[in-house]
Amino acid sequence: MAAFFESKELVKKFGGLTAVNRFDLKIEEGEIVSLIGPNGAGKTTIFNLVTGFYSPDEGAIYFRGHDLVGMSPHQITGLGIARTFQTVRLFLNMTVLENVMVGQHTRGSSGVFGAIFRPPSYRAEEARIRERAEAQLGFFGTRLTGYRHDQPAFMLSYANRRRLEIARAMATEAKLLLLDEPTAGMNPRETQEMTELIGRLRDERGFTILFIEHDMRVVKGVSDRVVVIDYGRQIAEGTYAEVSQDEHVLEAYLGRKTKDAA
Amino acid sequence: MATITRRIFLKRFSWTGLLLWALRIGVLVIVLWGSISTLASGRYSASTWLALLIAGLAQGSIYALIALGYSLVYGILLMINFAHGEVFMAGIFTSVFLAEALEESGFLARHPFLTIGALLLLSMAVSTTVALLLERIAYRPLRNAPRLVPLITAIGASFFLQYAFRGFFGSGFKVYPEFGRMMGQWNIFGANIQVVQVAVFLAALVMMAGLYWFVERTKTGKSMRAVSEDKEIAALMGIDVNRVIVITFAIGGMLAGAAGVLRGVYQPQGISFFMGFVPGLKAFTAAVLGGIGNIPGAMLGGLFLGVFEGIGPNLILQGLGIPAANQLKDVIAIVMLVIVLIFRPQGLLGERLAEEKA
Amino acid sequence: MTLDHLKSSLKPGFYAGIVALFISVIGMIETFSNRDIIHGVFSISHTFLVIIALITGYFSATRAQRAGIRQHGIDRRAEVVNAIAGSLIAGFVMGLFLAVLVVVANLINLRPVFVNVTPKLIDLLTFGRPSLAGSIVPLSMFTIVSGLGGALSLFRSDIRRLIVTSLLWFAFAGLISEVIRLSLSRLGVNVARKFVTTRGLTPLGAAVMLALIFAIVYASQRLRDRQRRQPDQSSPARKRAVRFRSWGLIFVLLLVLPWVVGRVPSDVLVLVGIYVLMGFGLNIVVGKAGLLDLGYVAFFAVGAYSTAILTSADQLPNIQLSFWAALPFVIGITGLAGLLIGAPVLRMRGDYLAIVTLGFGEIARFLALSDWFSPVLGGAQGVVKIPNVVIAGIELADPEELYYLIMFFCLITLFISWRLEGSRVGRAWVAMREDEQVAESMGINTIYYKMLAFAMGAMIASLGGAVFAVKLNTVFPFSFSVNVSITVLSLIIIGGIGSIPGVLVGAFALVGLPELLREFDEYRLLLYGVAIIYMMIVRPEGLLPSVRRGRELHEDEMAQDAWGKPAEVIPVPANPELSG
Incomplete structure (x- = not known):
């Protein structure tokens, strides 16, 4: 039985710099795993490798029996991995609902002919896409529903943009969600809410989640397992309690380079 | 090792990937086949090739001077100053009137070098003025606009300039004085080399060396490089970014103006309002070929394009049995641009700041 | 002081x-x-x-x-x-x-x-x-x-507006006095001569015209003022009926237009129609997919040449299909050309893509001119003896008749663009234009959608080319210069990228007017150039913007507005958690 998600000996170099160095990671279905490490440790690079934005120089990535290396990002999304971005990247001029409907892209199949002639199958599909998009937005309570549906995304507040980005990723009907610093820039109340939300994503919607986080309260609050990396290499792994006592981790955060302490 | 083989052989199959490979092989086959069959036919002697090579170098040095304008501006503003071909046209088209007047008055016959000097001065002044006006009126308000907006503006400016100059000076073709014939020719290894070709090549080399010295050694040159690395940081370091941008456009204009006179001296025919378009496109090709934003790259790219264009049609296309191959000179240049952009978009010498621009 | x-x-x-x-x-x-x-x-x-x-x-x-x-x-x-x-x-x-x-x-x-x-x-x-x-x-x-x-x-602002608008319309009427003359002369040469001459309005005509325009402008301003004071309270169904009726009126007007204005203006209308068609096509490529294609003329040329070769009675590959039998091949060939050109260039960055497509546009002309292809394409002479289009036994020889052909194509294209908007494909295009990487990570195959836009644009241009070929009954390389690409680009920029009425207005202003006033011809690219620069700097969304595009090009300002004071951009109902 192949693992749900597994990366083996991933290596990615940029010129002389090795951003990711023989990185191994295994995730079981239904887990919430957080990825932490000092700035520049290679966390986002790992996301980019997994989602196909970069191709690794060495190593392999398996997801539910598929080898992801060499696939393009849209194929990987089609297989069931969706992500958000560290700097929220929405389609700012599309409406809130349209943003999420774009997320449903891989779950539809209509093309130019469908759009022009609009047979019943096309209309059913559009209705389904819309309905599911609305359902994803409903997950966030009233924050993104009602009149918000037809607002362009640039009208949203920062926290709502983060939520919309997650809704859009959810709409791809992925199995594995990669969230890149979901609470960055949020105030404590919003952060608390996001922490609960990540838990609900798994409990209510059945997503497996890998997320990058700097806020240790979030990491502590929700992760089943914490993976710590530094210089592109895994230096510790375990529950929050285990990891927070690990001397490699303390060294990475506090020792050697005072500058990089998070 | 295993992963490397896997990368090559088990990489996912894709139609576009396949198409690109087919294209790559196709280009190679066509070039090789054409060249070999031409060489085998023995239609041209070695001295002909030498003559073509020299002619290509002269032509290429003119491209290189224009290409530098593209590259300098791109290096600093990350925009393609599409109207740069028209900057070139403005200089030479204006200077042709001075040339006519000087020729008529007999000044040219008495002081040919002074004449060329005066033409250079006028041409460079006009080109520089046009370049600066462009920057001030068309580009400066768009400094922070999305990338394609200044490009579209540049296209508008390009056509505006063409037809403005047509309005000023008319739509007829003008002719430069026959400097080339005055200089005569040398016979080297049985090949007739026009002196003017060598002179043009050397003059361009001197100018490029001067530019290189300016950018590498002077304080202004250093601030130019700083601005091209990072505008904001440069501004924080006390560099007047606007001034640097203006200087960059001015240098580009001067080089284009000089290129104009060289073009007139080398090929006196066909001076008109439309003459900037194709050289502009080719100079852009040259800049991309060398790695846009890269100064030595633009020089090399220009020379390479000139030579390739001089030799290519005869070498490759004639071997394929295509009639009147020289008609397709421009096609070859554009195809080369496409091929470079597909397979090596960073150019031969690599693009500056390549990563930021993706 | x-x-x-x-x-x-x-x-x-x-x-x-x-x-x-x-x-x-x-x-x-x-x-x-x-x-x-x-x-x-x-x-x-x-x-x-x-x-x-x-x-x-x-x-x-x-x-x-x-x-x-x-x-x-x-x-x-x-x-x-x-x-x-x-x-x-x-x-x-x-x-x-x-x-x-x-x-x-x-x-x-x-x-x-x-x-x-x-x-x-x-x-x-x-x-x-x-x-x-x-x-x-x-x-x-x-x-x-x-x-x-x-x-x-x-002056008081409403009086000033009245004077200025009237005078501008009057100047416009003077500009198109040729059209007025031609349409009036259908009522009788002597009637026309009283009001207009070949050189402009007569003093009498000018007086009548000025009075007429003044009255219309005054009435419409009054109407608008009244509407502003008491906004339309009628039911949505009634509003829809009104809108439906006004569209119907416009449609009927368009139908009878060539018979009102006469032969010469109809010829211009056909040309305008061709540019409208290409405007729609390029709008898919530039407006929807965000690919700046400067070599659009290449597809226009492929369409025209393939129509010519397939139908001409003169050319070497003597095929002589009828226009309608040739049309599917023309569309297919051009679509294929779009894919062939698209495959290598669509991976490039936007600005490179623009220049390379410009190069391809030039290549098309060089090849058509070259001796290499002259056995097929006819070199500088081009292809002649292209037969007229025949529909149900009627030969479309006159521009008044050809007008309906191009209008038919325009309507089809319009319908297609309209249907694509807001569909799954349309959303994918918008997403891709907004942020290509994110679109890719949402599962959109960006290369595929770029190709799709490129090929569709090409096929629409081929329709324009086909009509162009049967309009002139001959094609030759000089019709396919870069100026065509620039004209189409200018008209969609000036009208407003992505906007359908913008294309219509743009085509009439940029193609129709210069054709009617041949004096413009010499300066049209100069004026396009000025217009492009002006639009890009002052009003990048165009004269008649599509809503979304307008937002996009003012993104920075709007984003700031939205952050600072969201209520000012679009009025939103009071909501306790506005700040989220």
């Missing part, structure tokens, strides 16, 4: 002077003098200069007023003085430029260099007194006209 603030008028005068000098020296003034707004009284070139002077006067007056207020406080009487003085100064400065031109042209012969500084130009600028002393004429003339413009700024 100092007069310092009047300095502010120098600048508008200076710019206006440069513009007036420029259009004089490049020959526009002289070229347009052959056509009058009012026959024998007022030529188009004078109109240009007068409009420039009026605008200058208006602007300098408001500037002077504002400067005066800044320096000396509010004072109604001083404002009037400032306005008049400011506009007179600006007009004087503007006139000075032309006066200097007249003086210089009197002293030395500029023609060997500036070919368009002719005696006739000087004659025009001095109203028939081309001597050195005549330089006083433009000077005084434009001072006065500018003063009038300044006086205009003193």
